[in-house]
Amino acid sequence: MATSATGAAEGAQMGATMQDHTHELVRWPASPLLRGQTLGYRGFRFGVLGTRRRLMVPDGVVKVMVGFGDLVRVVDAVVPHHATHAASMVNPVRTRAAVGEHTGSLYGVTVLLTPIAAYRLFAVPLNEWGEQPLDPADLLGAEAARLAERLAECDGWESRFALLERIILTRLAFGPAVSPEVLWVWQRLRSDAGRVRVEQLASAVGWSRRHLERRFREQVGTTPKALAQVCRLQAALHRLDTGWSVARAAAETGYHDQPHFDRTFKGMMGCTPGQFRRYRAAADPSDSRDFLPDQVTSVLLQDPRGCASRYRLAKEKHLRRAPRPAGMLAARAPLPAVPQAAEPSSAHGGKVPDDDPGPTTTATRTERRAQTLPHR
Incomplete structure (x- = not known):
């Protein structure tokens, strides 16, 4: 590897x-x-x-x-x-x-x-x-x-x-197999940080909105609109984490105004943007809080108010x-049993070069088909 x-x-x-x-x-x-x-x-x-x-x-x-x-x-x-x-x-x-x-x-x-x-x-x-x-x-x-x-x-x-x-x-x-239409919509939502209309996505892949939502929920676990909200939240969190004001982060990520952003944020996070920012500021710098380098994924709860208190007040x-x-x-x-053998070897001496596309599986065929869909 x-x-x-x-x-x-x-x-x-x-x-x-x-x-x-x-x-x-x-x-x-x-x-x-x-x-x-x-x-x-x-x-x-x-x-x-x-x-x-x-x-x-x-x-x-x-x-x-x-x-x-x-x-x-x-x-x-x-x-x-x-x-x-x-x-x-x-x-x-x-x-x-x-x-x-x-x-x-x-x-x-x-x-x-x-x-x-x-x-x-x-x-x-x-x-x-x-x-x-x-x-x-x-x-x-x-x-x-x-x-x-x-x-x-x-x-x-x-x-x-x-x-x-x-x-x-x-x-x-x-x-x-994963539908190439679902894969393309998922990739488009991520690349556009959720700022694309579901109707536009459905039209681009030639499906009705209802059919897209049904297939997307089956293969992604949520609707395109809900995933778009997650992508927009991540874009806003990234900006807040780099020092942007709440109002500017809300405007740049497509929210109508700061009150709209505050309501959406609390509905998804259980706390306000200000409280979350305090959690991040109070966390131990040595804590590895994010699972992925380009996303805000977690924070230790130090403040006894907000999200932490809501959690503790839940009765057992x-x-x-x-x-x-x-x-x-x-x-x-x-599904087939997992092989016990060592990692797959190849003509490269067991190492996989960076430009090796890997085996041609259902996944790679799906990705190639998804690449042919329109980018609008």
């Missing part, structure tokens, strides 16, 4: 730097073979004294966490009616922020996936997921427990990431595991 050396160097440096504080965090890039599917991996081992709460921002990414330590508690930051307690979970594309809390050790790995890859990887329509974190066993069956065991038995982060790459490559090769008796989406296990198609 051409970028493995960079990932190894970064991971080794961070691990060595943070070991004395019982904190270890390793970031690892995805192989070129998974370009456009997997956004990267994170290995983590945190020993925490006291309770640690993190606000997780809507970012359009599916996160698969496989944990080997204590349980994590996750609750919606806006509508805190249900909580999930688990060491491993699959976090779907969210349109509202969530709060994660843990009090013991946190140890495991996280895979960052595009929703397109998640649809193909798990072979389950994403509109069945909802916004609650899911038990990996609901998506993978008994294989989820075996995966956790195999990852825990690996002798280091690099071998864990290599195992995950083999699993993902195998599943994607046999996963369901009202928090329960959300029911499994109807028909999920019935929809899960059997």
Whole structure:
């Protein structure tokens, strides 16, 4: 893997730097073979004294966490009616922020996936997921427990990431096809930061708005309009994080005025833009708060007001595991077993050059078809 050396160097440096504080965090890039599917991996081992709460921002990414330590508690930051307690979970594309809390050790790995890859990887329509974190066993069956065991038995982060790459490559090769129209609309929303009308997108791909929304929800997990709101929120957060005023960030990202932006922000985040900015300013500079370098994805909650207090005021008796989406296990198609062999080798001596397009799978054919759609 051409970028493995960079990932190894970064991971080794961070691990060595943070070991004395019982904190270890390793970031690892995805192989070129998974370009456009997997956004990267994170290995983590945190020993925490006291309770640690993190606000997780809507970012359009599916996160698969496989944990080997204590349980994590996750609750919606806006509508805190249900909580999930688990060491491993699959976090779907969210349109509202969530709060994660843990009090013991946190140890495991996280895979960052595009929703397109998640649809193909798990072979389950994403509109069945909802916004609650899911038990990996609901998506993978008994294989989820075996995966956790195999990852825990690996002798280091690099071998864990290599195992995950083999699993993902195998599943994607046999996963369901993604509509090139859906892929094109998803890419267009991201490239335009959500500032494009759904009617325009539907017309560009030759579908009705209703048909586009149905297919998009199936393969991305939300409607095009809802994903556009997430993209606009991310654009505004990026500007706020670089020192822009709230009014200027709102105007530049397409909101009618600041009150409109404030209402939308609080409806998605559970706090005001000013409160969120204070959380970011108060966070420990050494905290690796963002999963992706070009997005604002999380922040530790230090301020006892706002989002943190809304979370704590939720009564435990009202928090329960959300029911499994109807028909999920019935929809899960059997997939081939994950090979135990070493990473795929090639004529390049086991290394994949940067310009290698990878195997011609359903995904690559879909991407090529999507590139032929109009750019309006």
